[in-house]
Amino acid sequence: xxxxxxxxxxxxxxxxxxxxxxxxxxxxxxxxxxxxxxxxxxxxxxxxxxxxxxxxxxxxxxxxxxxxxxxxxxxxxxxxxxxxxxxxxxxxxxxxxxxxxxxxxxxxxxxxxxxxxxxxxxxxxxxxxxxxxxxxxxxxxxxxx
Amino acid sequence: xxxxxxxxxxxxxxxxxxxxxxxxxxxxxxxxxxxxxxxxxxxxxxxxxxxxxxxxxxxxxxxxxxxxxxxxxxxxxxxxxxxxxxxxxxxxxxxxxxxxxxxxxxxxxxxxxxxxxxxxxxxxxxxxxxxxxxxxxxxxxxxxxxxxxxxxxxxxxxxxxxxxxxxxxxxxxxxxxxxxxxxxxxxxxxxxxxxxxxxxxxxxxxxxxxxxxxxxxxxxxxxxxxxxxxxxxxxxxxxxxxxxxxxxxxxxxxxxxxxxxxxxxxxxxxxxxxxxxxxxxxxxxxxxxxxxxxxxxxxxxxxxxxxxxxxxxxxxxxxxxxxxxxxxxxxxxxxxxxxxxxxxxxxxxxxxxxxxxxxxxxxxxxxxxxxxxxxxxxxxxxxxxxxxxxxxxxxxxxxxxxxxxxxxx
Numbered sequence: 318x319x320x321x322x323x324x325x326x327x328x329x330x331x332x333x334x335x336x337x338x339x340x341x342x343x344x345x346x347x348x349x350x351x352x353x354x355x356x357x358x359x360x361x362x363x364x365x366x367x368x369x370x371x372x373x374x375x376x377x378x379x380x381x382x383x384x385x386x387x388x389x390x391x392x393x394x395x396x397x398x399x400x401x402x403x404x405x406x407x408x409x410x411x412x413x414x415x416x417x418x419x420x421x422x423x424x425x426x427x428x429x430x431x432x433x434x435x436x437x438x439x440x441x442x443x444x445x446x447x448x449x450x451x452x453x454x455x456x457x458x459x460x461x462x
Numbered sequence: 463x464x465x466x467x468x469x470x471x472x473x474x475x476x477x478x479x480x481x482x483x484x485x486x487x488x489x490x491x492x493x494x495x496x497x498x499x500x501x502x503x504x505x506x507x508x509x510x511x512x513x514x515x516x517x518x519x520x521x522x523x524x525x526x527x528x529x530x531x532x533x534x535x536x537x538x539x540x541x542x543x544x545x546x547x548x549x550x551x552x553x554x555x556x557x558x559x560x561x562x563x564x565x566x567x568x569x570x571x572x573x574x575x576x577x578x579x580x581x582x583x584x585x586x587x588x589x590x591x592x593x594x595x596x597x598x599x600x601x602x603x604x605x606x607x608x609x610x611x612x613x614x615x616x617x618x619x620x621x622x623x624x625x626x627x628x629x630x631x632x633x634x635x636x637x638x639x640x641x642x643x644x645x646x647x648x649x650x651x652x653x654x655x656x657x658x659x660x661x662x663x664x665x666x667x668x669x670x671x672x673x674x675x676x677x678x679x680x681x682x683x684x685x686x687x688x689x690x691x692x693x694x695x696x697x698x699x700x701x702x703x704x705x706x707x708x709x710x711x712x713x714x715x716x717x718x719x720x721x722x723x724x725x726x727x728x729x730x731x732x733x734x735x736x737x738x739x740x741x742x743x744x745x746x747x748x749x750x751x752x753x754x755x756x757x758x759x760x761x762x763x764x765x766x767x768x769x770x771x772x773x774x775x776x777x778x779x780x781x782x783x784x785x786x787x788x789x790x791x792x793x794x795x796x797x798x799x800x801x802x803x804x805x806x807x808x809x810x811x812x813x814x815x816x817x818x819x820x821x822x823x824x825x826x827x828x829x830x831x832x833x834x835x836x837x838x839x840x841x842x843x844x845x846x847x848x849x850x851x852x853x854x855x856x857x858x859x860x861x862x863x864x865x866x867x868x869x870x871x
Contacts, residue, residue, distance in 0.1 A: 357871055360714065367713045368720055375723070380730040384573030385738075389719045391575075396716070455712065462639060 480693020482748035493704030507656025562801025563745030603747030610740030613699030
């Protein structure tokens with residue numbers, strides 16, 4: 318193959334990739350896109366709370382250290398913030414997805430409120446507060462996954 | 463007796479040094495989402511790395527030259543350059559991911575943000591590569607990596623339902639709630655983590671550093687065929703413990719902290735401490751290997767003097783490449799990119815360049831000009847070709863599957 322043919326093929330491939338990326342970036346959100354974003358955010362929030370729950374339980378049983386628990390809680394908090402930000406970025410395109418937003422939005426706010434800030438905040442009570450939000454997120458995931 | 467001790471130490475080092483951040487991330491994620499369903503991929507990957515590491519070790523022991531040097535000579539500077547670019551970029555990404563892993567392990571120990579640890583880890587890494595002897599580095603971090611055995615023992619301590627695990631391991635399909643594209647995405651990441659390109663280049667250049675001769679061929683083979691599979695068992699520890707702790711409650715593992723939690727649940731603070739120590743040693747050891755590999759590939763391509771067996775002044779350009787690579791890795795991490803996400807990207811792009819690494823090795827291992835009567839036999843060639851087909855399939859599928867699944871989401 319000649320150099321000019323290679324260059325032409327490369328240019329066509331680059332143009333196609335550019336066009337594809339442009340289409341994906343500007344395509345309006347549909348039901349499927351919104352559901353994927355909502356389920357992703359709910360899964361991340363659930364993972365964060367369940368991991369904090371496991372870590373808190375282990376901390377109260379003396380099985381993990383304070384700095385480790387602090388680090389795990391920091392990761393959970395970052396993950397929650399990321400999920401909320403990602404979810405807020407997409408707007409619901411129809412009524413079904415508006416209902417989804419009305420269900421998940423308050424859950425994400427609750428998840429943020431019940432997540433202990435540091436290892437020293439972890440008590441039996443703070444762990445008990447995690448459970449109902451975890452269950453609600455789990456239920457949301459079962460309904461929409 | 464002294465010889466036996468050296469061989470044993472070599473095997474233990476190979477076991478402890480096998481696991482890196484790619485293995486830890488991919489096995490933990492896979493275990494939490496698919497249970498132990500991907501165990502077969504781990505086995506396929508470990509056999510693959512054994513096949514090609516044996517070839518690299520043999521090429522080095524017989525020719526007393528590193529594989530990359532021979533690839534450039536045998537296939538010419540153009541193909542050598544393509545190989546160099548692919549391998550160097552992936553090695554650089556891997557180096558950044560490993561330094562990130564070291565910093566994350568220190569965060570788990572101290573509670574202080576990993577970003578504060580990144581520059582400190584990089585400085586210690588550079589000093590170690592500059593001043594400490596090759597053998598000492600390899601032994602210290604390889605042997606410390608054995609602390610990860612705690613995760614293997616945790617499998618039994620967590621009292622899982624072994625019948626259920628066996629069922630998962632013998633079911634070659636995604637579990638309920640997961641789909642085929644994600645199953646394949648995870649499989650490609652796991653396969654790439656076992657066959658990361660730097661591993662063979664480091665193994666071969668390390669052989670030259672340790673002055674292997676044809677007499678060391680047996681030791682090289684023992685290290686590969688015992689050390690690597692046993693090292694793979696340590697990676698299986700992450701897969702199985704994540705499958706036991708996180709998969710039943712539907713939690714996806716996405717942090718290093720989650721990956722070591724099962725050891726704490728099984729053995730308390732001592733177990734957790736050992737697992738974190740193991741992760742630290744595995745990632746620091748791998749950072750050392752990738753840092754050196756970056757220098758090895760560039761120096762060997764351009765024909766510069768290289769290696770830690772020379773004084774730094776005698777291999778100045780090699781040490782400059784190592785230093786610049788570390789600085790680039792630190793710069794990437796200080797953009798605050800998540801090291802775990804970086805590792806995921808590294809694994810997928812690593813899968814893409816795998817053929818560039820493994821095809822030339824197969825060609826060189828069949829060249830009588832370098833290996834005489836020690837060229838590949840029929841079995842080595844059959845295995846080499848089978849793995850080349852798998853590697854090409856993984857390379858072709860990696861990016862489409864990544865886009866289709868949104869990075870396995």
